[in-house]
Every structure is written in structure tokens, then in C-alpha cells.
Amino acid sequence: xxxxxxxxxxxxxxxxxxxxxxxxxxxxxxxxxxxxxxxxxxxxxxxxxxxxxxxxxxxxxxxxxxxxxxxxxxxxxxxxxxxxxxxxxxxxxxxxxxxxxxxxxxxxxxxxxxxxxxxxxxxxxxxxxxxxxxxxxxxxxxxxxxxxxxxxxxxxxxxxxxxxxxxxxxxxxxxxxxxxxxxxxxxxxxxxxxxxxxxxxxxxxxxxxxxxxxxxxxx
Amino acid sequence: xxxxxxxxxxxxxxxxxxxxxxxxxxxxxxxxxxxxxxxxxxxxxxxxxxxxxxxxxxxxxxxxxxxxxxxxxxxxxxxxxxxxxxxxxxxxxxxxxxxxxxxxxxxxxxxxxxxxxxxxxxxxxxxxxxxxxxxxxxxxxxxxxxxxxxxxxxxxxxxxxxxxxxxxxxxxxxxxxxxxxxxxxxxxxxxxxxxxxxxxxxxxxxxxxxxxxxxxxxx
DNA sequence: CTGCAACTTTGCACAACCTGCAACAATTTC
DNA sequence: GAAATTGTTGCAGGTTGTGCAAAGTTGCAG
Numbered sequence: 001x002x003x004x005x006x007x008x009x010x011x012x013x014x015x016x017x018x019x020x021x022x023x024x025x026x027x028x029x030x031x032x033x034x035x036x037x038x039x040x041x042x043x044x045x046x047x048x049x050x051x052x053x054x055x056x057x058x059x060x061x062x063x064x065x066x067x068x069x070x071x072x073x074x075x076x077x078x079x080x081x082x083x084x085x086x087x088x089x090x091x092x093x094x095x096x097x098x099x100x101x102x103x104x105x106x107x108x109x110x111x112x113x114x115x116x117x118x119x120x121x122x123x124x125x126x127x128x129x130x131x132x133x134x135x136x137x138x139x140x141x142x143x144x145x146x147x148x149x150x151x152x153x154x155x156x157x158x159x160x161x162x163x164x165x166x167x168x169x170x171x172x173x174x175x176x177x178x179x180x181x182x183x184x185x186x187x188x189x190x191x192x193x194x195x196x197x198x199x200x201x202x203x204x205x206x207x208x209x210x211x212x213x214x215x216x217x218x219x
Numbered sequence: 220x221x222x223x224x225x226x227x228x229x230x231x232x233x234x235x236x237x238x239x240x241x242x243x244x245x246x247x248x249x250x251x252x253x254x255x256x257x258x259x260x261x262x263x264x265x266x267x268x269x270x271x272x273x274x275x276x277x278x279x280x281x282x283x284x285x286x287x288x289x290x291x292x293x294x295x296x297x298x299x300x301x302x303x304x305x306x307x308x309x310x311x312x313x314x315x316x317x318x319x320x321x322x323x324x325x326x327x328x329x330x331x332x333x334x335x336x337x338x339x340x341x342x343x344x345x346x347x348x349x350x351x352x353x354x355x356x357x358x359x360x361x362x363x364x365x366x367x368x369x370x371x372x373x374x375x376x377x378x379x380x381x382x383x384x385x386x387x388x389x390x391x392x393x394x395x396x397x398x399x400x401x402x403x404x405x406x407x408x409x410x411x412x413x414x415x416x417x418x419x420x421x422x423x424x425x426x427x428x429x430x431x432x433x434x435x436x437x438x
Numbered sequence: 439c440t441g442c443a444a445c446t447t448t449g450c451a452c453a454a455c456c457t458g459c460a461a462c463a464a465t466t467t468c
Numbered sequence: 469g470a471a472a473t474t475g476t477t478g479c480a481g482g483t484t485g486t487g488c489a490a491a492g493t494t495g496c497a498g
Contacts, residue, residue, distance in 0.1 A: 047454085056478075096432045167401055168431060170401040171398065177397075178393020179390065213425060213428050236445080236495080275449080278447055
């Protein structure tokens with residue numbers, strides 16, 4: 001793992017080896033997703049995917065930890081420190097919206113390959129079974145996200161106890177994720193991959209959220 | 220499948236056969252959950268569970284469709300027509316809370332055996348892997364729940380388009396589920412199995428929800 | 439009580455998922 | 469071009485889950 005010269009520090013400079021590996025992985029994912037569209041998720045075996053991708057089944061498992069991981073992608077939304085700092089400091093929108101916006105960005109960033117991203121959404125949207133696995137997978141990180149929100153809450157509402165911050169963190173994550181999920185379908189309808197429209201859709205959702213959580217709406 | 224006399228109509232009268240089957244299933248579930256507490260979820264195989272429950276592995280799969288189904292329970296929250304009618308007509312609380320209350324009741328009703336219910340919660344709470352599967356499993360029914368909410372919305376907000384009702388239904392379900400999940404842990408701390416406290420906890424959550432979704436809270 | 443009919447349990451074979459290991463192949467480095 | 473590093477593959481084996489048919493149980497009618 002010799003550090004190549006890295007003229008600009010920190011840019012890992014992709015060697016020939018790494019590039020081939022990345023391409024092989026992408027090819028495999030595409031193969032899996034295409035097969036799902038053709039035969040349905042339940043009828044797609046690892047052997048079929050490996051076959052189409054031109055690798056051995058054993059290599060498939062070197063690339064991905066499971067069949068689902070290949071279809072859903074191995075990278076999960078992971079906001080970096082800059083995004084987190086911006087989220088914590090943000091003042092112009094509600095806590096839930098601030099978090100939702102950050103997650104929307106992290107989500108889009110989690111798959112640099114836009115074609116793969118869209119293909120995956122299509123397959124997930126048409127496969128309830130796979131959608132369930134996906135939701136479960138993302139939910140694994142809820143506690144970690146909630147801790148992030150708690151950091152913002154500690155700054156903005158110093159009077160809250162730690163227990164309250166944890167509770168509200170959990171709640172914020174659940175609502176924000178729900179909001180993103182609710183508009184994701186609408187977002188994919190557009191031919192645009194930017195997160196701008198997604199953020200706008202989320203933003204427009206909040207008047208609805210407030211009405212739906214209000215005891216006696218003014219009709 | 221002879222209809223027994225059924226003096227009171229509709230009460231299925233459990234025969235000896237059915238009772239034994241139900242008990243064997245419960246024994247199997249308990250065995251699985253206990254083994255999870257003892258050895259950790261990842262180390263528990265179907266063979267071990269079947270062994271402790273005194274049945275063959277093959278019979279295990281006659282009872283449950285998968286290892287997870289045995290641990291998480293086969294019954295999912297399923298509100299009956301009365302509960303749905305009450306939900307749709309309810310006027311004293313917000314849409315989200317009305318739905319959350321109904322789901323809390325349906326959830327509690329989905330497992331009549333309280334001991335099993337609590338044991339299961341303990342295992343799920345200490346096993347992120349299993350919790351993820353559980354969330355995914357419940358999420359499978361989201362669309363169906365959203366349709367339920369849409370029915371209420373159609374009554375209360377006649378001016379909404381069908382698309383809007385679908386969107387807000389999805390949103391309502393996500394928020395309500397998140398709210399229940401957020402207070403479930405706190406609820407289980409109590410030694411009480413009634414849904415009353417759960418409903419109260421959910422109710423008290425709404426001021427927080429409203430603050431977290433408000434653009435510029437009054438600090 | 440007896441035997442028949444219906445249902446349940448079980449074993450067995452089999453396909454698919456996934457992992458560890460060791461041999462083999464390709465690439466990078468010197 | 470040889471050595472070291474890293475990626476690929478086959479193979480054995482454990483686990484999940486399913487179909488099928490044989491064997492065992494239970495309920496019921498005569």
C-alpha cells in the first residue's frame with residue numbers, strides 16, 4: 001500500500017488495478033439489477049449474476065458480502081464532517097428538515113454512478129421484498145444518525161436532558177427518513193439527478209407534516 | 220375442518236388438536252428467543268431451536284416460514300374493521316396520532332401471549348441485526364397502511380387530490396411508526412403491558428414533533 | 439373397540455446462500 | 469525478469485429453506 005506521490009494531498013489516485021476492480025464490481029451490480037428486471041428478484045441466483053458478469057460465484061462473494069449487498073449497493077449514506085457541521089449550525093429550517101436535507105445529500109453521494117443509482121431505484125421500487133431489506137439495512141444506522149441529531153439539539157436546546165435529546169434524535173431521524181422515502185418516488189419520476197429538486201420536494205412537505213400532526217386543523 | 224357446533228356463532232372453539240399445535244409453536248418461539256439470549260442471534264441455528272423445542276427441523280419449517288419468522292412472530296399488526304372505523308372517525312387528535320394509537324393497539328393485539336411479547340422485545344432490542352429485519356418486515360405493509368390513512372384523509376380533507384392523499388398517507392405512516400418506535404423502549408421499561416401508557420407516551424411526543432418540524436421555534 | 443379418513447410429523451433429497459482455505463494467476467515492484 | 473503483493477478460482481462444508489412421500493396421530497363413525 002505504497003502512497004503514490006499524491007501531488008495534491010489526499011487524492012488517492014486510482015491505479016490500473018483499482019480501476020479494473022471498481023469496474024468489475026459495477027458490471028456485477030448492473031448484471032444483477034438487469035436480471036432482476038428480466039426475471040424478477042426471486043428468480044435471480046448468485047450463479048446467474050456471476051455468469052453474466054463474467055466472474056466466478058466465489059469472486060462475487062469477494063466483492064459483496066451477500067446477494068442483497070450487490071443489488072442494494074454496499075455504500076450506505078454517510079455524511080462527512082463538513083456536512084455534519086453545516087447541519088448542526090443550520091438555522092433557516094426546522095431540525096427535521098435540516099437533517100432530511102443532509103441525508104438526501106449523503107444518499108445521493110453514496111452512489112457516484114448515476115446510472116447505477118437510477119437502475120437500482122427502479123428495481124427496488126418494483127420489488128417489495130427488496131425494498132423491505134433495504135429499509136432494514138438503512139435502519140441499522142438509525143442509532144448513529146440519532147446521535148448526530150442529538151448533537152444539534154444539544155446546541156439549540158440546551159435545556160433538554162440527554163434522555164430527551166436521544167428521544168428527539170430518534171424521532172427526528174424517523175420523520176426525516178419517512179419524508180425522504182415519501183417523496184423519493186416522485187423525485188425519480190423526473191429525469192434530473194440533482195438533489196435540488198429532492199430538497200425542494202422535502203421542503204414542500206413540511207406544511208403537510210404540520211397539518212397532519214396538528215390536533216384540530218383549521219380544516 | 221368440521222364446523223363444531225359453535226353455540227355462540229363465530230367463536231372457533233379450540234379443539235385438542237389446535238391447542239397442542241398452538242402450544243408447540245409457542246414453545247418453539249420461546250426456545251428460539253432463549254437461545255438468542257444465551258448464545259447471541261448469530262450463533263443460533265434452526266437445528267438448535269428445533270432440538271430444544273423437541274421437534275424436528277422439518278417441523279420447524281412447517282410452523283414458521285423462516286428462522287426470523289419464528290423469532291419475530293408470524294402475526295403482524297393488523298387492525299380490524301372496528302379499529303379502522305374508529306380511526307377514520309376520530310376527531311380529538313391529529314391524523315398522525317390517531318393512526319399511531321390504532322397501530323399501537325394493533326401491535327399489542329398481534330401477540331396475545333404477553334410473556335412471549337416481552338421476551339421478544341428484549342431479544343430484538345439487544346440484537347441490531349434482528350431489529351433491522353423486523354423493521355423491514357413491518358415496512359412491507361406500509362403501502363397497505365398508507366391506503367388506510369388515505370381513507371381518513373379523503374373524509375377530512377376532501378379537497379386533496381388522490382396523489383396528495385397517497386403522499387400524506389405514506390408520510391403519516393412513517394411518522395407514526397417512528398413515534399411508536401421512539402417510545403417503545405421507554406414503554407418496555409415499565410412492568411405494565413397495557414397500551415394505555417404507550418398511548419400516553421405517544422401523545423406526549425407530539426409537542427416535540429411540532430417543535431422539531433417548526434422552521435423557527437420560539438427557542 | 440375398530441377401522442377409516444384426515445391431518446401432522448418426519449426423513450430424505452436437493453437447490454441456494456455463504457465462508458474458509460489453499461492453489462493458481464495477474465500485477466506491481468525492485 | 470524475479471520476487472512480492474494482490475486478486476481469482478475451485479472445493480469442501482455448514483446453514484437455510486422446500487418438495488415429496490412414508491410413517492405416525494388424532495378424530496370420528498359404525
